[in-house]
Amino acid sequence: MENHRLVLPEHLNQYGFLFGGYLLMWVDEIAWMAASLDFPGCHFVTVGMKEVSFHKSVKEGSILRFETDQVHRGDTSTRYSVSVYRKTEEIFSTEVTQVRVNERGEKQSLPNH
Numbered sequence: 112m113e114n115h116r117l118v119l120p121e122h123l124n125q126y127g128f129l130f131g132g133y134l135l136m137w138v139d140e141i142a143w144m145a146a147s148l149d150f151p152g153c154h155f156v157t158v159g160m161k162e163v164s165f166h167k168s169v170k171e172g173s174i175l176r177f178e179t180d181q182v183h184r185g186d187t188s189t190r191y192s193v194s195v196y197r198k199t200e201e202i203f204s205t206e207v208t209q210v211r212v213n214e215r216g217e218k219q220s221l222p223n224h
């Protein structure tokens with residue numbers, strides 16, 4: 112799955128660059144959308160995110176591209192790699208695990224294919 116985001120003034124930190132919390136929110140949201148589209152009708156919550164390292168700063172006006180792929184399917188969970196690019200340069204990547212839950216927030220097995 113591919114998504115884009117425009118970095119606006121409200122996404123910047125006090126030094127004028129993208130605040131990492133917004134990037135993590137977008138990554139989390141995109142992984143949730145990927146799981147929800149792959150398993151229609153299922154409800155998901157994030158249980159974990161792999162390594163989080165910020166090695167590149169991002170300026171206002173940047174158009175970020177998010178690439179998401181399923182990398183693992185377990186009993187109740189599904190894991191997605193999320194890579195973020197500015198033009199062709201990768202500025203961030205991690206893996207996000209989503210767990211299927213019922214209306215009481217209890218984990219559930221994923222449906223069979």
Ligand SMILES: CC(C)(COP(=O)(O)OP(=O)(O)OC[C@H]1O[C@@H](n2cnc3c(N)ncnc32)[C@H](O)[C@@H]1OP(=O)(O)O)[C@@H](O)C(=O)NCCC(=O)NCCS
Nearest residue numbers: 156157158159160184185186187188208210212216217218
């Ligand atoms: C999601 C939740 C229902 C899972 O219940 P749990 O008893 O903690 O689950 P388990 O430890 O048995 O793990 C469930 C699955 O998640 C996986 N998992 C657990 N912790 C993980 C982590 N840190 N990273 C990756 N996967 C993880 C397990 O391997 C298991 O996968 P499988 O069933 O596909 O084999 C529960 O942890 C929860 O409600 N968490 C809060 C979710 C939330 O509110 N997220 C938003 C953050 S504010």
